[in-house]
Amino acid sequence: MAATLEDGTLHPSFGMPETLDPETGLPAETQHESLIGEVLSPKQADRAPTLTTLGDTPFEHVPEDDNVEHHKIVATEIIADPVAPHAPEPILQNSIILLQPRIAECKTLIECAKQRGLFVTCVNTTHYDGTNVNFYPTAEALLEIGVHQVYEPPVGQKFSVVECANHLKTIESQQNLRFLGVIPLREMAVDYSDILAAMLGLTVHNDLGLASNRRDKALMKSAVAAAGLRVAKYARLTHPKGEDVRAAIEELELDFPVVVKTPRGMATQDVYICHTLEEATERSSQIVRSIGPDGTKANFSLLEEFLAGQEFAVNVIASPTTYKGVQVTDIWEYSKKFEDGSMVNTWQSLVDCHSPKYSALVRYAEGICRAVGVKYGFAHVELMSTYSDEKERFIDPVMVEVGARLAGGRKAIMAEKVVPGWYPFEALLDASCGFPVRVPPSFTPLKAARHVYIPNNSKKSGILKSYKGDDFERLPTYDSHEVIKHVGKPIEKSISIMSFPAFVWLIGDEEQVAKDSVAARNEFIVEVEEAE
Numbered sequence: 001m002a003a004t005l006e007d008g009t010l011h012p013s014f015g016m017p018e019t020l021d022p023e024t025g026l027p028a029e030t031q032h033e034s035l036i037g038e039v040l041s042p043k044q045a046d047r048a049p050t051l052t053t054l055g056d057t058p059f060e061h062v063p064e065d066d067n068v069e070h071h072k073i074v075a076t077e078i079i080a081d082p083v084a085p086h087a088p089e090p091i092l093q094n095s096i097i098l099l100q101p102r103i104a105e106c107k108t109l110i111e112c113a114k115q116r117g118l119f120v121t122c123v124n125t126t127h128y129d130g131t132n133v134n135f136y137p138t139a140e141a142l143l144e145i146g147v148h149q150v151y152e153p154p155v156g157q158k159f160s161v162v163e164c165a166n167h168l169k170t171i172e173s174q175q176n177l178r179f180l181g182v183i184p185l186r187e188m189a190v191d192y193s194d195i196l197a198a199m200l201g202l203t204v205h206n207d208l209g210l211a212s213n214r215r216d217k218a219l220m221k222s223a224v225a226a227a228g229l230r231v232a233k234y235a236r237l238t239h240p241k242g243e244d245v246r247a248a249i250e251e252l253e254l255d256f257p258v259v260v261k262t263p264r265g266m267a268t269q270d271v272y273i274c275h276t277l278e279e280a281t282e283r284s285s286q287i288v289r290s291i292g293p294d295g296t297k298a299n300f301s302l303l304e305e306f307l308a309g310q311e312f313a314v315n316v317i318a319s320p321t322t323y324k325g326v327q328v329t330d331i332w333e334y335s336k337k338f339e340d341g342s343m344v345n346t347w348q349s350l351v352d353c354h355s356p357k358y359s360a361l362v363r364y365a366e367g368i369c370r371a372v373g374v375k376y377g378f379a380h381v382e383l384m385s386t387y388s389d390e391k392e393r394f395i396d397p398v399m400v401e402v403g404a405r406l407a408g409g410r411k412a413i414m415a416e417k418v419v420p421g422w423y424p425f426e427a428l429l430d431a432s433c434g435f436p437v438r439v440p441p442s443f444t445p446l447k448a449a450r451h452v453y454i455p456n457n458s459k460k461s462g463i464l465k466s467y468k469g470d471d472f473e474r475l476p477t478y479d480s481h482e483v484i485k486h487v488g489k490p491i492e493k494s495i496s497i498m499s500f501p502a503f504v505w506l507i508g509d510e511e512q513v514a515k516d517s518v519a520a521r522n523e524f525i526v527e528v529e530e531a532e
Contacts, residue, residue, distance in 0.1 A: 046155035049167050052139035053149050095119035095177045096429060097168070097196070099189035103134040103145065104410055106185070108425045110146040116429060119177060121168070122150045123196075125159035125188070132484050135498075161192040165199035172200070180204070181432035183377060184405040190215050193405075204434040206318075206404060207373025214372045214404040217263050217302055221399070227371035229364065230398050233305040236263075240288050242281035248303050249277070259304040260284050262292045269496045272341050273306065279341070307384040307398050311336065312358075313348065314365035314381045315407050315415075317424075318374045319431040322439065326369045326379075328353050328362045329424065329443055330415045332451075342495050347517050350414065350449040354442060357393045361385060364397040372402055377432045378424075380407040408497075409451045410480070410505055417479070417507055418445040448477075448510040452517045454502035454524045455494040456485075462530040464491040469524040470502065475516040477508030491528055501526060 050072040096118045098106060106122070113120050128136040139150035151167060153159045172179055179200050184193035197205035206214065213223040221231045235248040237260075249258060260283040262270035270287060274280035280303070287301035311334040318326045331353045336343040353362060365381040382400040387393070406412060412424040421440030430437045464487050472481045485491045485501035494500045504520045506513045 049151065049153050049163060051149045051151055051167075051171065052143060092176045093119050093178065094433075095121055095172075095179050096433065097179055097182045097200075098122045098147075099182060099184045099193050099196070100125060100186035101137065101142070102185065102408075103137050103141065104413065105406060105425070106137070106142065106147070107145050108413065109183075109429065112423075112425045112429050114146075115426075118180070118429070120147050121171075121177075121179075122147045123164060124150060124152050127152055127155055134482060135484065161196050161199070165196055168196075168200060181376075181429075181434070183428065183432045186408075187215075187403055187405065190404050204376050204432065206375050206377075210373030214374070214402065217261070217401055218300075220372060220402060223373075224368055224371045224399055227367060229367050229371060230396070232259075232307055232398055232400075235303045236300045237284045237303050238288060238300045240285060242283075242285035242288070245281045245284050245303065246277060249280070252303075252305065254303075254305055257306045259302075259306050260287065261302050261304070262287050262298050263300060263302045269498075271343075273338065273343065274341070307400070309384045309386040310334075310394065311343075311382065311384050311400070312361060312394075312397075313407060313411070314353075314361055314383065315411060316365055316369050316374070316379045316381065317427055317431055317437065317439070318369060318376055318379060319437045320375070321431075321436040324366065326366045326374065327439065328365055329422065329439070330411065330419070330445075331358055331361060332411060340493060340495055344455075344495055345453045345497065345500075346521070347450050347452045348409065348411075349513075350411075350418065350445050352444050354444050359393065360395055361397050364399075368399055368402050372404070374402075374404050376434070377404070378406045378412075378428055379404045380411075409503075411451070414449040414451070414479070414505060414507065415443075415445070418447045418449050419443050420446065447507050448513045449479075450506045450513050450517055452504040452506060452520050453494070453497075453500050454504060454521055456491055456499075456501055456526055456528070457522075457524065458526050458528045459493060460528040460530050461492040462490070462528045464489055464501070465527040465529050467501065467524065467526040472504050472520055475504070475506065475520060477506040477513045477516045479505045479507045481505065485526075490531075491526065 052072050094117065096113055098109060098120065101122055110120055122142050124139060128138045130138055133141050139152055142150050151164060153163065168179070171177065179202065181202065181204050182193050182197040184190050194205040194208055194211050198208060210223060213219045218234065218236055221234055225231045233252045233254060235252060237244050237248060257273050257275045258280055260272045260274055260280050270292065272283040274283055284301040284303065287298050290298060292298045313332045313334065314328055315330045316326050316328050331351050332348045333351050334348050335346045337346060351358065361383065364383065368381045369379050379402060381402045383397045384400060385394040385397040388395045406428060416422055416424055419440065422443060427437050427439065464485055466487060470483055472478050481502060481504040483502040491501060492499045502524060506516050
């Protein structure tokens with residue numbers, strides 16, 4: 001009996017074929033036990049973790065012109081005789097796990113996985129509703145671009161890494177898979193990617209003892225300082241009314257402005273530059289009493305020294321097969337301006353990481369990654385540095401934070417297009433699976449590359465009525481773009497990354513890229529109906 005997302009879910013307890021394998025006692029006609037079963041109602045299926053597949057099994061070839069339906073599978077292992085020892089089938093198919101992918105990066109990783117004969121399993125930690133599907137892809141959207149199967153937790157339940165690991169171990173046995181690596185593709189995935197890898201029996205993962213130091217920004221600073229690297233002065237603030245702010249500022253001997261932010265943030269959310277004690281007190285109280293961007297109670301805020309200088313993102317690959325264990329691949333220079341209490345992005349530009357101007361940044365970023373236990377895969381270090389006219393280079397870098405994952409903003413995609421011989425997604429797969437990593441002799445880009453943030457120029461929050469100027473293909477250096485705010489939907493002032501209505505990526509001559517950046521921002525006009 002066929003089962004679809006509308007009709008129900010396969011569950012292994014019904015419809016056993018008459019011909020049984022004499023060794024296992026399982027149906028000889030059925031290759032994967034998880035695909036035998038009776039039909040459950042959608043409500044019953046939603047109470048269990050499921051794998052969504054395109055077609056009857058995740059292994060069948062689906063012709064492009066066929067009308068194939070999605071199926072949800074409940075994984076339950078069948079053993080004919082529970083007393084008899086269960087001899088699993090030989091593991092034949094290598095597989096990679098992608099945690100919370102975005103569509104753009106996932107497409108490229110799928111192509112690289114195909115070249116290596118890897119089966120691709122994705123893990124979504126929640127059921128997305130189809131809004132901004134390129135950033136928050138549903139299981140169906142991932143299947144349609146070539147993912148073999150997608151794990152999702154039960155509807156309405158919080159994601160559990162233990163339950164996910166148990167489910168994937170069962171699937172690994174049933175489908176004759178061998179998981180080689182786990183790749184986090186979103187900041188929240190860093191929380192559990194290495195734990196999940198360890199629970200699956202893998203040895204290719206980052207230092208588990210430093211897992212919290214790669215996510216909690218206070219613990220991150222402690223690990224970096226312990227390694228002898230400079231960090232900003234900071235303090236944890238826990239008072240719900242912010243009454244500990246004054247004492248902390250005096251103890252740290254800080255001058256205004258100061259930075260107050262959530263300890264487990266992402267995408268520049270809940271980061272405030274405060275110019276007065278009253279403002280710092282209000283922001284700290286707000287964070288301590290609120291739910292953080294990752295969906296967990298913040299419990300404390302982080303007070304930090306305000307760092308002057310130029311901000312950078314330094315991308316790093318980690319693998320024992322590289323000659324230093326960690327190696328910088330590309331550096332992006334941020335352009336920001338101060339608005340509404342925050343430093344707001346305008347664009348980010350690729351620079352030459354081999355230039356002597358950035359040598360201190362390279363050494364510092366590699367040291368940061370070692371300090372927080374990054375050993376496999378990608379990481380990116382955000383830092384501040386000041387330029388010395390005397391030395392003609394940037395000096396005294398200080399960490400803002402480190403992310404033990406592939407950087408967002410399509411940075412790897414852009415670097416691949418302008419650096420000859422650099423294939424970052426192949427390198428990410430290889431590093432995450434423990435394979436030797438190939439890197440080019442030089443990471444010097446041949447063209448200028450820039451990620452441009454397109455703002456809500458109306459400066460209003462409300463409902464988006466219309467917009468124009470989104471024909472970014474008119475720009476001579478246009479590479480790609482993404483519009484994430486839609487007519488009839490809410491739109492806010494452009495402060496955090498996901499509050500921007502659109503993004504544009506440019507590649508070409510440096511002078512022309514600079515002109516197109518300004519044109520893309522200024523000529524995108526929105527009409528907003530303010531909320532009452």
